[in-house]
Amino acid sequence: MDIIKQKHPAWKRLLHRWQARRDIPFRRKFFVGYDLYGNTYWEFTIDGNMTRLRRKLEPFREEIFKVDYFKTIPPQWLQWLRRTRFDAPSLEELVQDQFRQQRLKLLAQQADEKWQLEKLRLDEEQRVKLQHELQRAELEKNNAPRITETVEASKSVDENDPWKQADESKDTNPIESASIKPQNPWKQADEPRNADPIQSANIKPR
Incomplete structure:
Protein backbone atom coordinates (compact mmCIF):
# COMPACT_ATOMS: atom_id res chain seq x y z
CA MET A 1 0.00 0.00 0.00
CA ASP A 2 2.99 2.30 0.47
CA ILE A 3 3.60 2.13 -3.28
CA ILE A 4 0.10 3.46 -3.94
CA LYS A 5 0.62 6.26 -1.42
CA GLN A 6 3.67 7.35 -3.39
CA LYS A 7 1.73 7.29 -6.66
CA HIS A 8 -1.64 8.81 -5.64
CA PRO A 9 -2.39 11.43 -2.97
CA ALA A 10 -4.84 10.82 -0.13
CA TRP A 11 -7.75 12.72 -1.65
CA LYS A 12 -7.50 10.72 -4.86
CA ARG A 13 -7.45 7.45 -2.99
CA LEU A 14 -10.57 8.49 -1.10
CA LEU A 15 -12.20 9.39 -4.40
CA HIS A 16 -11.34 5.94 -5.78
CA ARG A 17 -12.98 4.33 -2.76
CA TRP A 18 -16.13 6.35 -3.40
CA GLN A 19 -16.07 5.41 -7.07
CA ALA A 20 -15.66 1.72 -6.22
CA ARG A 21 -19.09 1.54 -4.52
CA ARG A 22 -21.73 -0.15 -6.64
CA ASP A 23 -24.78 0.55 -4.49
CA ILE A 24 -25.17 4.11 -5.77
CA PRO A 25 -27.90 4.39 -8.43
CA PHE A 26 -27.32 5.75 -11.93
CA ARG A 27 -23.58 5.15 -11.70
CA ARG A 28 -22.03 3.69 -14.84
CA LYS A 29 -18.33 3.64 -14.00
CA PHE A 30 -16.74 1.71 -11.14
CA PHE A 31 -13.23 1.68 -9.78
CA VAL A 32 -11.68 -1.83 -9.50
CA GLY A 33 -8.06 -1.56 -8.34
CA TYR A 34 -4.42 -0.50 -8.73
CA ASP A 35 -1.26 -2.12 -9.92
CA LEU A 36 2.28 -1.51 -8.66
CA TYR A 37 2.95 1.07 -11.39
CA GLY A 38 0.05 3.29 -10.30
CA ASN A 39 -2.28 2.37 -13.16
CA THR A 40 -6.00 2.18 -12.34
CA TYR A 41 -8.53 -0.32 -13.69
CA TRP A 42 -12.23 0.31 -14.22
CA GLU A 43 -15.48 -1.29 -15.23
CA PHE A 44 -18.10 0.77 -17.06
CA THR A 45 -21.19 0.52 -19.22
CA ILE A 46 -22.45 2.66 -22.06
CA ASP A 47 -25.95 1.28 -22.64
CA GLY A 48 -26.79 0.70 -18.98
CA ASN A 49 -26.38 -3.10 -19.18
CA MET A 50 -24.99 -3.98 -15.75
CA THR A 51 -24.79 -7.71 -16.44
CA ARG A 52 -21.82 -7.33 -18.76
CA LEU A 53 -19.59 -4.41 -17.89
CA ARG A 54 -16.70 -3.34 -20.07
CA ARG A 55 -13.20 -3.12 -18.70
CA LYS A 56 -10.47 -0.60 -19.32
CA LEU A 57 -7.15 0.75 -18.12
CA GLU A 58 -6.35 4.32 -17.15
CA PRO A 59 -2.55 4.69 -17.14
CA PHE A 60 -0.71 6.54 -14.43
CA ARG A 61 1.52 8.29 -16.97
CA GLU A 62 0.44 9.15 -20.49
CA GLU A 63 2.45 7.61 -23.33
CA ILE A 64 2.71 8.64 -26.98
CA PHE A 65 1.80 5.17 -28.25
CA LYS A 66 -0.76 2.96 -26.59
CA VAL A 67 1.34 -0.12 -27.20
CA ASP A 68 3.83 1.27 -24.64
CA TYR A 69 1.25 0.73 -21.89
CA PHE A 70 1.79 -3.03 -22.09
CA LYS A 71 5.23 -2.57 -20.53
CA THR A 72 3.61 -1.57 -17.22
CA ILE A 73 0.59 -3.92 -17.22
CA PRO A 74 1.11 -6.98 -14.98
CA PRO A 75 0.05 -10.35 -16.41
CA GLN A 76 -2.68 -10.71 -13.77
CA TRP A 77 -4.37 -7.45 -14.77
CA LEU A 78 -3.91 -8.27 -18.43
CA GLN A 79 -5.80 -11.52 -17.88
CA TRP A 80 -8.55 -9.57 -16.15
CA LEU A 81 -8.81 -7.11 -19.06
CA ARG A 82 -9.07 -9.98 -21.55
CA ARG A 83 -11.70 -11.73 -19.39
CA THR A 84 -9.58 -14.84 -18.90
CA ARG A 85 -9.68 -14.07 -15.19
CA PHE A 86 -12.88 -13.33 -13.29
CA ASP A 87 -11.57 -11.74 -10.05
CA ALA A 88 -9.32 -8.70 -10.08
CA PRO A 89 -5.83 -9.25 -8.56
CA SER A 90 -4.98 -7.65 -5.22
CA LYS A 155 74.44 -56.24 -29.64
CA SER A 156 78.06 -55.38 -30.42
CA VAL A 157 79.22 -56.81 -27.09
CA ASP A 158 77.26 -60.01 -27.68
CA GLU A 159 78.81 -60.47 -31.13
CA ASN A 160 82.34 -60.14 -29.76
CA ASP A 161 81.74 -62.34 -26.71
CA PRO A 162 83.51 -65.73 -27.24
CA TRP A 163 81.74 -67.31 -24.30
CA LYS A 164 78.38 -66.61 -25.82
CA GLN A 165 79.51 -68.03 -29.15
CA ALA A 166 80.62 -71.18 -27.36
CA ASP A 167 77.27 -71.45 -25.64
CA GLU A 168 75.50 -71.06 -28.96
CA SER A 169 77.60 -73.83 -30.48
CA LYS A 170 76.65 -76.11 -27.57
CA ASP A 171 72.99 -75.39 -28.04
CA THR A 172 73.01 -76.44 -31.70
CA ASN A 173 71.49 -79.84 -32.57
CA PRO A 174 74.15 -82.32 -33.78
CA ILE A 175 71.68 -84.15 -35.99
CA GLU A 176 70.63 -80.97 -37.76
CA SER A 177 74.20 -79.75 -38.07
CA ALA A 178 75.40 -83.05 -39.60
CA SER A 179 76.22 -82.75 -43.29
CA ILE A 180 75.71 -86.49 -44.05
CA LYS A 181 72.18 -87.22 -45.09
CA PRO A 182 70.78 -90.73 -44.49
CA GLN A 183 70.12 -92.78 -47.60
CA ASN A 184 66.70 -94.20 -48.43
CA PRO A 185 66.82 -98.05 -48.46
CA TRP A 186 63.68 -98.34 -50.59
CA LYS A 187 65.27 -96.20 -53.27
CA GLN A 188 68.36 -98.43 -53.23
CA ALA A 189 66.17 -101.55 -53.64
CA ASP A 190 64.37 -100.05 -56.63
CA GLU A 191 67.53 -99.03 -58.50
CA PRO A 192 68.43 -102.52 -59.87
CA ARG A 193 64.94 -102.93 -61.27
CA ASN A 194 65.24 -99.73 -63.26
CA ALA A 195 68.69 -100.61 -64.67
CA ASP A 196 69.27 -102.15 -68.12
CA PRO A 197 69.11 -106.00 -67.84
CA ILE A 198 71.61 -106.56 -70.67
CA GLN A 199 74.26 -104.31 -69.21
CA SER A 200 73.67 -105.56 -65.72
CA ALA A 201 73.85 -109.19 -66.65
CA ASN A 202 77.15 -110.89 -65.80
CA ILE A 203 77.87 -114.33 -67.35
CA LYS A 204 80.24 -116.28 -65.26
CA PRO A 205 82.44 -118.67 -67.23
CA ARG A 206 82.56 -122.25 -66.20
Missing part, protein backbone atom coordinates in the same frame (compact mmCIF):
# COMPACT_ATOMS: atom_id res chain seq x y z
CA LEU A 91 -1.89 -5.64 -4.35
CA GLU A 92 -0.64 -8.43 -2.07
CA GLU A 93 -0.75 -10.88 -4.97
CA LEU A 94 1.17 -8.48 -7.19
CA VAL A 95 3.81 -7.90 -4.51
CA GLN A 96 4.26 -11.64 -3.96
CA ASP A 97 4.57 -12.19 -7.68
CA GLN A 98 7.20 -9.44 -7.86
CA PHE A 99 9.16 -11.11 -5.05
CA ARG A 100 8.87 -14.42 -6.86
CA GLN A 101 10.28 -12.92 -10.06
CA GLN A 102 13.18 -11.34 -8.16
CA ARG A 103 13.91 -14.63 -6.45
CA LEU A 104 13.87 -16.48 -9.78
CA LYS A 105 16.28 -13.93 -11.24
CA LEU A 106 18.59 -14.37 -8.25
CA LEU A 107 18.48 -18.17 -8.52
CA ALA A 108 19.11 -17.98 -12.25
CA GLN A 109 22.10 -15.72 -11.66
CA GLN A 110 23.50 -18.09 -9.04
CA ALA A 111 23.00 -21.04 -11.39
CA ASP A 112 24.82 -19.19 -14.18
CA GLU A 113 27.72 -18.41 -11.85
CA LYS A 114 27.84 -22.03 -10.69
CA TRP A 115 27.96 -23.39 -14.25
CA GLN A 116 30.55 -20.78 -15.19
CA LEU A 117 32.78 -21.91 -12.31
CA GLU A 118 32.22 -25.54 -13.27
CA LYS A 119 33.23 -24.75 -16.85
CA LEU A 120 36.39 -23.03 -15.65
CA ARG A 121 37.22 -26.02 -13.44
CA LEU A 122 36.78 -28.49 -16.30
CA ASP A 123 38.90 -26.33 -18.59
CA GLU A 124 41.64 -26.19 -15.95
CA GLU A 125 41.56 -29.98 -15.51
CA GLN A 126 41.77 -30.47 -19.26
CA ARG A 127 44.69 -28.05 -19.49
CA VAL A 128 46.61 -29.80 -16.69
CA LYS A 129 45.96 -33.20 -18.24
CA LEU A 130 47.15 -32.02 -21.64
CA GLN A 131 50.27 -30.50 -20.09
CA HIS A 132 51.09 -33.81 -18.39
CA GLU A 133 50.64 -35.68 -21.65
CA LEU A 134 52.97 -33.27 -23.45
CA GLN A 135 55.61 -33.63 -20.74
CA ARG A 136 55.40 -37.43 -20.89
CA ALA A 137 55.71 -37.40 -24.68
CA GLU A 138 58.71 -35.06 -24.43
CA LEU A 139 60.42 -37.38 -21.92
CA GLU A 140 59.81 -40.42 -24.16
CA LYS A 141 61.19 -38.52 -27.12
CA ASN A 142 64.36 -37.58 -25.20
CA ASN A 143 64.89 -41.14 -23.87
CA ALA A 144 64.42 -42.85 -27.24
CA PRO A 145 68.01 -42.19 -28.60
CA ARG A 146 69.55 -43.42 -25.33
CA ILE A 147 67.62 -46.67 -25.49
CA THR A 148 68.68 -47.20 -29.14
CA GLU A 149 72.34 -46.62 -28.27
CA THR A 150 72.11 -49.07 -25.36
CA VAL A 151 70.57 -51.79 -27.55
CA GLU A 152 73.20 -51.36 -30.26
CA ALA A 153 75.99 -51.44 -27.69
CA SER A 154 74.64 -54.63 -26.18
Whole structure:
Protein backbone atom coordinates (compact mmCIF):
# COMPACT_ATOMS: atom_id res chain seq x y z
CA MET A 1 0.00 0.00 0.00
CA ASP A 2 2.99 2.30 0.47
CA ILE A 3 3.60 2.13 -3.28
CA ILE A 4 0.10 3.46 -3.94
CA LYS A 5 0.62 6.26 -1.42
CA GLN A 6 3.67 7.35 -3.39
CA LYS A 7 1.73 7.29 -6.66
CA HIS A 8 -1.64 8.81 -5.64
CA PRO A 9 -2.39 11.43 -2.97
CA ALA A 10 -4.84 10.82 -0.13
CA TRP A 11 -7.75 12.72 -1.65
CA LYS A 12 -7.50 10.72 -4.86
CA ARG A 13 -7.45 7.45 -2.99
CA LEU A 14 -10.57 8.49 -1.10
CA LEU A 15 -12.20 9.39 -4.40
CA HIS A 16 -11.34 5.94 -5.78
CA ARG A 17 -12.98 4.33 -2.76
CA TRP A 18 -16.13 6.35 -3.40
CA GLN A 19 -16.07 5.41 -7.07
CA ALA A 20 -15.66 1.72 -6.22
CA ARG A 21 -19.09 1.54 -4.52
CA ARG A 22 -21.73 -0.15 -6.64
CA ASP A 23 -24.78 0.55 -4.49
CA ILE A 24 -25.17 4.11 -5.77
CA PRO A 25 -27.90 4.39 -8.43
CA PHE A 26 -27.32 5.75 -11.93
CA ARG A 27 -23.58 5.15 -11.70
CA ARG A 28 -22.03 3.69 -14.84
CA LYS A 29 -18.33 3.64 -14.00
CA PHE A 30 -16.74 1.71 -11.14
CA PHE A 31 -13.23 1.68 -9.78
CA VAL A 32 -11.68 -1.83 -9.50
CA GLY A 33 -8.06 -1.56 -8.34
CA TYR A 34 -4.42 -0.50 -8.73
CA ASP A 35 -1.26 -2.12 -9.92
CA LEU A 36 2.28 -1.51 -8.66
CA TYR A 37 2.95 1.07 -11.39
CA GLY A 38 0.05 3.29 -10.30
CA ASN A 39 -2.28 2.37 -13.16
CA THR A 40 -6.00 2.18 -12.34
CA TYR A 41 -8.53 -0.32 -13.69
CA TRP A 42 -12.23 0.31 -14.22
CA GLU A 43 -15.48 -1.29 -15.23
CA PHE A 44 -18.10 0.77 -17.06
CA THR A 45 -21.19 0.52 -19.22
CA ILE A 46 -22.45 2.66 -22.06
CA ASP A 47 -25.95 1.28 -22.64
CA GLY A 48 -26.79 0.70 -18.98
CA ASN A 49 -26.38 -3.10 -19.18
CA MET A 50 -24.99 -3.98 -15.75
CA THR A 51 -24.79 -7.71 -16.44
CA ARG A 52 -21.82 -7.33 -18.76
CA LEU A 53 -19.59 -4.41 -17.89
CA ARG A 54 -16.70 -3.34 -20.07
CA ARG A 55 -13.20 -3.12 -18.70
CA LYS A 56 -10.47 -0.60 -19.32
CA LEU A 57 -7.15 0.75 -18.12
CA GLU A 58 -6.35 4.32 -17.15
CA PRO A 59 -2.55 4.69 -17.14
CA PHE A 60 -0.71 6.54 -14.43
CA ARG A 61 1.52 8.29 -16.97
CA GLU A 62 0.44 9.15 -20.49
CA GLU A 63 2.45 7.61 -23.33
CA ILE A 64 2.71 8.64 -26.98
CA PHE A 65 1.80 5.17 -28.25
CA LYS A 66 -0.76 2.96 -26.59
CA VAL A 67 1.34 -0.12 -27.20
CA ASP A 68 3.83 1.27 -24.64
CA TYR A 69 1.25 0.73 -21.89
CA PHE A 70 1.79 -3.03 -22.09
CA LYS A 71 5.23 -2.57 -20.53
CA THR A 72 3.61 -1.57 -17.22
CA ILE A 73 0.59 -3.92 -17.22
CA PRO A 74 1.11 -6.98 -14.98
CA PRO A 75 0.05 -10.35 -16.41
CA GLN A 76 -2.68 -10.71 -13.77
CA TRP A 77 -4.37 -7.45 -14.77
CA LEU A 78 -3.91 -8.27 -18.43
CA GLN A 79 -5.80 -11.52 -17.88
CA TRP A 80 -8.55 -9.57 -16.15
CA LEU A 81 -8.81 -7.11 -19.06
CA ARG A 82 -9.07 -9.98 -21.55
CA ARG A 83 -11.70 -11.73 -19.39
CA THR A 84 -9.58 -14.84 -18.90
CA ARG A 85 -9.68 -14.07 -15.19
CA PHE A 86 -12.88 -13.33 -13.29
CA ASP A 87 -11.57 -11.74 -10.05
CA ALA A 88 -9.32 -8.70 -10.08
CA PRO A 89 -5.83 -9.25 -8.56
CA SER A 90 -4.98 -7.65 -5.22
CA LEU A 91 -1.89 -5.64 -4.35
CA GLU A 92 -0.64 -8.43 -2.07
CA GLU A 93 -0.75 -10.88 -4.97
CA LEU A 94 1.17 -8.48 -7.19
CA VAL A 95 3.81 -7.90 -4.51
CA GLN A 96 4.26 -11.64 -3.96
CA ASP A 97 4.57 -12.19 -7.68
CA GLN A 98 7.20 -9.44 -7.86
CA PHE A 99 9.16 -11.11 -5.05
CA ARG A 100 8.87 -14.42 -6.86
CA GLN A 101 10.28 -12.92 -10.06
CA GLN A 102 13.18 -11.34 -8.16
CA ARG A 103 13.91 -14.63 -6.45
CA LEU A 104 13.87 -16.48 -9.78
CA LYS A 105 16.28 -13.93 -11.24
CA LEU A 106 18.59 -14.37 -8.25
CA LEU A 107 18.48 -18.17 -8.52
CA ALA A 108 19.11 -17.98 -12.25
CA GLN A 109 22.10 -15.72 -11.66
CA GLN A 110 23.50 -18.09 -9.04
CA ALA A 111 23.00 -21.04 -11.39
CA ASP A 112 24.82 -19.19 -14.18
CA GLU A 113 27.72 -18.41 -11.85
CA LYS A 114 27.84 -22.03 -10.69
CA TRP A 115 27.96 -23.39 -14.25
CA GLN A 116 30.55 -20.78 -15.19
CA LEU A 117 32.78 -21.91 -12.31
CA GLU A 118 32.22 -25.54 -13.27
CA LYS A 119 33.23 -24.75 -16.85
CA LEU A 120 36.39 -23.03 -15.65
CA ARG A 121 37.22 -26.02 -13.44
CA LEU A 122 36.78 -28.49 -16.30
CA ASP A 123 38.90 -26.33 -18.59
CA GLU A 124 41.64 -26.19 -15.95
CA GLU A 125 41.56 -29.98 -15.51
CA GLN A 126 41.77 -30.47 -19.26
CA ARG A 127 44.69 -28.05 -19.49
CA VAL A 128 46.61 -29.80 -16.69
CA LYS A 129 45.96 -33.20 -18.24
CA LEU A 130 47.15 -32.02 -21.64
CA GLN A 131 50.27 -30.50 -20.09
CA HIS A 132 51.09 -33.81 -18.39
CA GLU A 133 50.64 -35.68 -21.65
CA LEU A 134 52.97 -33.27 -23.45
CA GLN A 135 55.61 -33.63 -20.74
CA ARG A 136 55.40 -37.43 -20.89
CA ALA A 137 55.71 -37.40 -24.68
CA GLU A 138 58.71 -35.06 -24.43
CA LEU A 139 60.42 -37.38 -21.92
CA GLU A 140 59.81 -40.42 -24.16
CA LYS A 141 61.19 -38.52 -27.12
CA ASN A 142 64.36 -37.58 -25.20
CA ASN A 143 64.89 -41.14 -23.87
CA ALA A 144 64.42 -42.85 -27.24
CA PRO A 145 68.01 -42.19 -28.60
CA ARG A 146 69.55 -43.42 -25.33
CA ILE A 147 67.62 -46.67 -25.49
CA THR A 148 68.68 -47.20 -29.14
CA GLU A 149 72.34 -46.62 -28.27
CA THR A 150 72.11 -49.07 -25.36
CA VAL A 151 70.57 -51.79 -27.55
CA GLU A 152 73.20 -51.36 -30.26
CA ALA A 153 75.99 -51.44 -27.69
CA SER A 154 74.64 -54.63 -26.18
CA LYS A 155 74.44 -56.24 -29.64
CA SER A 156 78.06 -55.38 -30.42
CA VAL A 157 79.22 -56.81 -27.09
CA ASP A 158 77.26 -60.01 -27.68
CA GLU A 159 78.81 -60.47 -31.13
CA ASN A 160 82.34 -60.14 -29.76
CA ASP A 161 81.74 -62.34 -26.71
CA PRO A 162 83.51 -65.73 -27.24
CA TRP A 163 81.74 -67.31 -24.30
CA LYS A 164 78.38 -66.61 -25.82
CA GLN A 165 79.51 -68.03 -29.15
CA ALA A 166 80.62 -71.18 -27.36
CA ASP A 167 77.27 -71.45 -25.64
CA GLU A 168 75.50 -71.06 -28.96
CA SER A 169 77.60 -73.83 -30.48
CA LYS A 170 76.65 -76.11 -27.57
CA ASP A 171 72.99 -75.39 -28.04
CA THR A 172 73.01 -76.44 -31.70
CA ASN A 173 71.49 -79.84 -32.57
CA PRO A 174 74.15 -82.32 -33.78
CA ILE A 175 71.68 -84.15 -35.99
CA GLU A 176 70.63 -80.97 -37.76
CA SER A 177 74.20 -79.75 -38.07
CA ALA A 178 75.40 -83.05 -39.60
CA SER A 179 76.22 -82.75 -43.29
CA ILE A 180 75.71 -86.49 -44.05
CA LYS A 181 72.18 -87.22 -45.09
CA PRO A 182 70.78 -90.73 -44.49
CA GLN A 183 70.12 -92.78 -47.60
CA ASN A 184 66.70 -94.20 -48.43
CA PRO A 185 66.82 -98.05 -48.46
CA TRP A 186 63.68 -98.34 -50.59
CA LYS A 187 65.27 -96.20 -53.27
CA GLN A 188 68.36 -98.43 -53.23
CA ALA A 189 66.17 -101.55 -53.64
CA ASP A 190 64.37 -100.05 -56.63
CA GLU A 191 67.53 -99.03 -58.50
CA PRO A 192 68.43 -102.52 -59.87
CA ARG A 193 64.94 -102.93 -61.27
CA ASN A 194 65.24 -99.73 -63.26
CA ALA A 195 68.69 -100.61 -64.67
CA ASP A 196 69.27 -102.15 -68.12
CA PRO A 197 69.11 -106.00 -67.84
CA ILE A 198 71.61 -106.56 -70.67
CA GLN A 199 74.26 -104.31 -69.21
CA SER A 200 73.67 -105.56 -65.72
CA ALA A 201 73.85 -109.19 -66.65
CA ASN A 202 77.15 -110.89 -65.80
CA ILE A 203 77.87 -114.33 -67.35
CA LYS A 204 80.24 -116.28 -65.26
CA PRO A 205 82.44 -118.67 -67.23
CA ARG A 206 82.56 -122.25 -66.20
